[in-house]
Amino acid sequence: xxxxxxxxxxxxxxxxxxxxxxxxxxxxxxxxxxxxxxxxxxxxxxxxxxxxxxxxxxxxxxxxxxxxxxxxxxxxxxxxxxxxxxxxxxxxxxxxxxxxxxxxxxxxxxxxxxxxxxxxxxxxxxxxxxxxxxxxxxxxxxxxxxxxxxxxxxxxxxxxxxxxxxxxxxxxxxxxxxxxxxxxxxxxxxxxxxxxxxxxxxxxxxxxxxxxxxxxxxxxxxxxxxxxxxxxxxxxxxxxxxxxxxxxxxxxxxxxxxxxxxxxxxxxxxxxxxxxxxxxxxxxxxxxxxxxxxxxxxxxxxxxxxxxxxxxxxxxxxxxxxxxxx
Amino acid sequence: xxxxxxxxxxxxxxxxxxxxxxxxxxxxxxxxxxxxxxxxxxxxxxxxxxxxxxxxxxxxxxxxxxxxxxxxxxxxxxxxxxxxxxxxxxxxxxxxxxxxxxxxxxxxxxxxxxxxxxxxxxxxxxxxxxxxxxxxxxxxxxxxxxxxxxxxxxxxxxxxxxxxxxxxxxxxxxxxxxxxxxxxxxxxxxxxxxxxxxxxxxxxxxxxxxxxxxxxxxxxxxxxxxxxxxxxxxxxxxxxxxxxxxxxxxxxxxxxxxxxxxxxxxxxxxxxxxxxxxxxxxxxxxxxxxxxxxxxxxxxxxxxxxxxxxxxxxxxxxxxx
Amino acid sequence: xxxxxxxxxxxxxxxxxxxxxxxxxxxxxxxxxxxxxxxxxxxxxxxxxxxxxxxxxxxxxxxxxxxxxxxxxxxxxxxxxxxxxxxxxxxxxxxxxxxxxxxxxxxxxxxxxxxxxxxxxxxxxxxxxxxxxxxxxxxxxxxxxxxxxxxxxxxxxxxxxxxxxxxxxxxxxxxxxxxxxxxxxxxxxxxxxxxxxxxxxxxxxxxxxxxxxxxxxxxxxxxxxxxxxxxxxxxxxxxxxxxxxxxxxxxxxxxxxxxxxxxxxxxxxxxxxxxxxxxxxxxxxxxxxxxxxxxxxxxxxxxxxxxxxxxxxxxxxxxxxxxxxxxxxxxx
Numbered sequence: 001x002x003x004x005x006x007x008x009x010x011x012x013x014x015x016x017x018x019x020x021x022x023x024x025x026x027x028x029x030x031x032x033x034x035x036x037x038x039x040x041x042x043x044x045x046x047x048x049x050x051x052x053x054x055x056x057x058x059x060x061x062x063x064x065x066x067x068x069x070x071x072x073x074x075x076x077x078x079x080x081x082x083x084x085x086x087x088x089x090x091x092x093x094x095x096x097x098x099x100x101x102x103x104x105x106x107x108x109x110x111x112x113x114x115x116x117x118x119x120x121x122x123x124x125x126x127x128x129x130x131x132x133x134x135x136x137x138x139x140x141x142x143x144x145x146x147x148x149x150x151x152x153x154x155x156x157x158x159x160x161x162x163x164x165x166x167x168x169x170x171x172x173x174x175x176x177x178x179x180x181x182x183x184x185x186x187x188x189x190x191x192x193x194x195x196x197x198x199x200x201x202x203x204x205x206x207x208x209x210x211x212x213x214x215x216x217x218x219x220x221x222x223x224x225x226x227x228x229x230x231x232x233x234x235x236x237x238x239x240x241x242x243x244x245x246x247x248x249x250x251x252x253x254x255x256x257x258x259x260x261x262x263x264x265x266x267x268x269x270x271x272x273x274x275x276x277x278x279x280x281x282x283x284x285x286x287x288x289x290x291x292x293x294x295x296x297x298x299x300x301x302x303x304x305x306x307x308x309x310x311x312x313x314x315x316x317x318x319x320x321x322x323x324x325x326x
Numbered sequence: 327x328x329x330x331x332x333x334x335x336x337x338x339x340x341x342x343x344x345x346x347x348x349x350x351x352x353x354x355x356x357x358x359x360x361x362x363x364x365x366x367x368x369x370x371x372x373x374x375x376x377x378x379x380x381x382x383x384x385x386x387x388x389x390x391x392x393x394x395x396x397x398x399x400x401x402x403x404x405x406x407x408x409x410x411x412x413x414x415x416x417x418x419x420x421x422x423x424x425x426x427x428x429x430x431x432x433x434x435x436x437x438x439x440x441x442x443x444x445x446x447x448x449x450x451x452x453x454x455x456x457x458x459x460x461x462x463x464x465x466x467x468x469x470x471x472x473x474x475x476x477x478x479x480x481x482x483x484x485x486x487x488x489x490x491x492x493x494x495x496x497x498x499x500x501x502x503x504x505x506x507x508x509x510x511x512x513x514x515x516x517x518x519x520x521x522x523x524x525x526x527x528x529x530x531x532x533x534x535x536x537x538x539x540x541x542x543x544x545x546x547x548x549x550x551x552x553x554x555x556x557x558x559x560x561x562x563x564x565x566x567x568x569x570x571x572x573x574x575x576x577x578x579x580x581x582x583x584x585x586x587x588x589x590x591x592x593x594x595x596x597x598x599x600x601x602x603x604x605x606x607x608x609x610x611x612x613x614x615x616x617x618x619x620x621x622x623x624x625x626x627x628x629x630x631x632x633x634x635x636x637x638x639x640x641x642x643x644x645x646x647x
Numbered sequence: 648x649x650x651x652x653x654x655x656x657x658x659x660x661x662x663x664x665x666x667x668x669x670x671x672x673x674x675x676x677x678x679x680x681x682x683x684x685x686x687x688x689x690x691x692x693x694x695x696x697x698x699x700x701x702x703x704x705x706x707x708x709x710x711x712x713x714x715x716x717x718x719x720x721x722x723x724x725x726x727x728x729x730x731x732x733x734x735x736x737x738x739x740x741x742x743x744x745x746x747x748x749x750x751x752x753x754x755x756x757x758x759x760x761x762x763x764x765x766x767x768x769x770x771x772x773x774x775x776x777x778x779x780x781x782x783x784x785x786x787x788x789x790x791x792x793x794x795x796x797x798x799x800x801x802x803x804x805x806x807x808x809x810x811x812x813x814x815x816x817x818x819x820x821x822x823x824x825x826x827x828x829x830x831x832x833x834x835x836x837x838x839x840x841x842x843x844x845x846x847x848x849x850x851x852x853x854x855x856x857x858x859x860x861x862x863x864x865x866x867x868x869x870x871x872x873x874x875x876x877x878x879x880x881x882x883x884x885x886x887x888x889x890x891x892x893x894x895x896x897x898x899x900x901x902x903x904x905x906x907x908x909x910x911x912x913x914x915x916x917x918x919x920x921x922x923x924x925x926x927x928x929x930x931x932x933x934x935x936x937x938x939x940x941x942x943x944x945x946x947x948x949x950x951x952x953x954x955x956x957x958x959x960x961x962x963x964x965x966x967x968x969x970x971x972x973x974x975x976x977x978x979x
Binding site: 161 | 864898901904
Binding site for chain 1: 539540541543544545546547548549550551552554559562563566636637638639642
């Protein structure tokens with residue numbers, strides 16, 4: 001059963017950027033729950049706001065964007081509006097983050113070992129020697145062969161898979177409660193991606209970390225996540241247990257997304273597509289944001305925005321016409 | 327990396343040799359030789375005297391032969407005799423070199439002392455009012471022509487306010503420590519203003535570019551604190567291109583100070599070269615120009631070393647997968 | 648009925664690098680190591696492999712952008728004359744990154760018309776008509792002809808690249824990961840377009856991809872590349888259901904498909920892709936292969952097989968490899 005107290009709870013988050021003569025919300029009314037020891041997959045296509053959401057949790061919203069509403073509750077404490085200094089206590093220690101491109105995410109002029117040791121030195125007050133020992137242990141644990149030697153390597157001297165393992169080591173070395181992973185395997189070869197996913201599952205099992213896994217890949221999410229949240233144009237349109245949502249999607253966007261996958265189609269047949277494009281957030285129409293591309297759209301869809309409502313066993317979807325046209 | 331440095335060093339030496347031949351040749355091609363000048367200033371010199379003097383100085387031999395004679399003598403330590411100054415070239419050169427070194431050294435130091443922190447500040451608070459001020463000042467500093475600025479400084483501080491001397495040096499060392507220094511203030515200020523303008527912009531641009539990088543976001547996400555993020559992670563990377571520019575600039579300074587020295591009548595290398603070339607003092611000009619070349623090459627070499635040292639990607643080469 | 652349009656025979660591409668002034672060492676990277684393949688009109692051959700396998704180098708050799716060190720290329724049964732321009736009328740390429748592969752300073756009309764201009768085809772008016780026609784074919788608006796690449800989305804830019812590739816009515820299009828950088832909902836639009844064009848113009852495609860699901864859907868035949876050589880080749884359906892090479896199976900297993908069960912760790916292929924600078928002895932795959940025997944370390948297996956299904960593995964007769972799930976039907 002799910003723990004009723006999520007370790008990280010996002011409530012009605014709104015992130016805005018300057019535009020249109022004021023602040024334009026790129027993410028609105030976004031709520032998520034992260035449970036201990038479980039993985040939540042945040043899924044959506046480019047521009048839907050999933051990366052912005054993940055960055056905002058640690059207060060890393062890129063300027064000139066800002067969080068303009070809502071709360072981000074870590075173990076009950078609201079992280080929004082905390083100062084940089086206060087947030088630094090949580091970052092890298094209780095809530096850690098790994099990014100998509102390990103080559104550019106690591107500082108090229110410092111050794112991999114020193115970049116990991118830094119986390120321990122700052123957050124745990126260890127000496128250089130003690131920190132280094134732990135670093136080598138951690139590198140070994142994430143499957144880097146010859147860890148003692150590799151710790152002295154610079155990022156460009158490691159392969160892509162090794163770099164991502166080093167990033168994971170850097171994030172997990174303080175045994176954080178929450179790990180935010182922003183498309184960590186997208187830039188990797190598919191067999192290496194499989195290794196990294198295995199590693200993350202292993203670490204989660206050993207340390208009980210809650211993982212927020214951001215991706216556009218439905219396959220990865222289905223293999224890795226316990227729960228899923230699907231985003232479209234800045235809002236969450238469906239949530240629920242991962243494999244359940246993917247096998248019985250309730251929201252037309254989720255359904256359409258699954259149908260367009262080549263794997264869903266018979267070889268050689270014409271692939272279903274989602275016509276049109278993601279709406280420009282500066283000129284949003286009233287009503288459901290997916291209305292213009294939805295194949296089940298009706299008049300009332302354009303009058304107001306649907307809220308997330310129950311659509312089955314633990315599943316929520318934001319659509320006025322759930323259950324129709326299965 | 328050793329291989330890399332040895333290669334660069336050999337290239338530099340080769341350039342020095344080539345430059346010596348080129349300069350020698352160019353000087354030789356200039357109209358009139360020293361004897362012709364003497365003829366015009368000494369009307370009762372006869373043509374036999376002239377021919378005899380030319381033979382004495384070896385000026386009647388072909389250019390290439392003269393060059394190799396010079397080269398041979400140079401290797402023996404004899405860099406020639408300065409006709410203008412009536413002393414061996416080195417005796418005329420070294421004090422001037424020292425003076426320029428002081429001028430250039432101090433202004434360089436001040437330039438960096440000011441430019442780097444100001445540039446960093448501007449990069450960390452981009453588009454703020456202070457940043458606009460910094461950019462404006464830098465722009466002005468870089469745009470004002472050196473000689474005009476020098477004249478302006480003289481007009482304001484020497485003529486109008488009378489606080490500082492308009493030029494020259496403390497001959498004879500009468501004024502003591504302050505006496506010597508007071509002559510340096512305006513020339514140093516002149517060089518520094520131009521230098522700070524340029525280097526501030528480089529530092530600011532490099533820092534802004536670095537702060538945008540992904541690894542800065544990672545560093546922030548690690549919660550190591552803003553100071554570490556900026557002064558350890560960012561600065562180290564941002565300085566790399568700036569140091570290269572600094573090292574290259576250093577090489578140019580010796581010749582670049584020429585205008586400043588001439589206007590302030592400061593007895594340095596620049597003024598020396600200027601007078602030697604105009605006065606057809608072959609030997610002095612040649613050796614002085616070679617020294618200038620040498621420093622430029624040194625600057626380039628140091629730039630290469632610095633970059634290789636700082637960037638592990640260059641120092642250690644590609645992947646060792 | 649279908650004739651071979653493009654054929655590569657025993658293609659090799661080596662890169663030689665020298666190190667050092669004293670004790671000069673020479674390293675030879677065999678980016679493409681004895682590759683043979685055939686492209687037939689109206690068919691798609693997928694080339695699958697991970698980074699470092701040489702697929703991009705192979706693509707460049709096939710477009711004559713790079714000169715192979717050995718082997719031959721036959722276009723319509725003949726060797727290409729020493730004329731890159733003429734060859735380009737038959738073979739065109741589409742690249743992966745829609746943001747990097749279009750010149751940002753040229754309007755779309757000029758980009759698409761450029762091949763026609765270079766080959767001096769048609770008058771100005773005729774070229775303009777052709778460009779408009781191509782815009783229709785790829786699903787862009789005629790009014791887009793004067794706009795610049797930055798004004799289009801990723802998917803639209805790929806359409807522009809496709810239009811340009813079609814300008815000379817080529818027989819072969821080599822597509823290097825053309826949909827990998829696109830969102831899923833756009834991928835399907837572009838894949839549909841590829842299919843339509845193939846049917847209409849009887850095009851032969853060499854479709855390079857790392858995504859097994861796309862390959863399964865789209866390609867008639869598939870060739871799997873590892874460290875410069877082809878390790879398995881055959882009809883897609885058959886090859887992906889009954890792979891004969893352990894690496895092929897690993898690729899299929901690793902393909903992220905919507906799964907009915909959560910992943911159990913321990914499935915993944917071990918080890919890193921080897922460096923082409925220092926390839927393993929014998930069978931290149933043996934360090935990562937869970938079936939490797941002593942002989943695999945010394946012998947290099949040849950690519951052979953019957954019924955159009957070839958594999959390079961000494962143990963192919965005795966191995967029964969079943970992927971842990973099927974690729975089709977969306978559900979694993």
